[in-house]
Amino acid sequence: MSSRIIALPLAIVAAATFIAAAASPAAAAQVSCTATPAQIRTLAVAKGGETAVKALHLVVTGEKLCAADARYEAGKKFAAAAKLLGTELAALPAAAAQ
Structure with a gap:
């Protein structure tokens, strides 16, 4: 019984660590209110189509x-617009340059 009392908090800490690790790449992408929209627009023009229109909205x-x-x-x-265009927000500068 005492091993369950110790194991439960450790399981909670482990789960929280995995959740934080999964969320960190999305949080790591820097958002510029001027550069990011311009990069997405450049990528949308290159991709074209209905998906590009949704991304521009x-x-x-x-x-x-x-x-x-x-x-x-x-x-x-x-980030949602970048995903529609087939890239991640963090990879946007490289994707827009191609």
């Missing part, structure tokens, strides 16, 4: 959130 929403000083929420919109 997300960029416009992200820019409005930036104007409202909601950078975290804007970052989510920019």
Whole structure:
């Protein structure tokens, strides 16, 4: 019984560590309210199609959130737009340069 009392908190700590590790790459991407939308637009023009239009709508929403000083929420919109275009937010500068 006492081993269960010790094992349960350790399991909770381990689970929290894995969750934090999984979330850290998304949090590591720097969001610039000027450069990121421009990079996404460049990539959207290169990709074209309906997916690019959806991504551009997300960029416009992200820019409005930036104007409202909601950078975290804007970052989510920019990340969703990048994902629609087949890349990650962190890899966006390299993808836009190609």
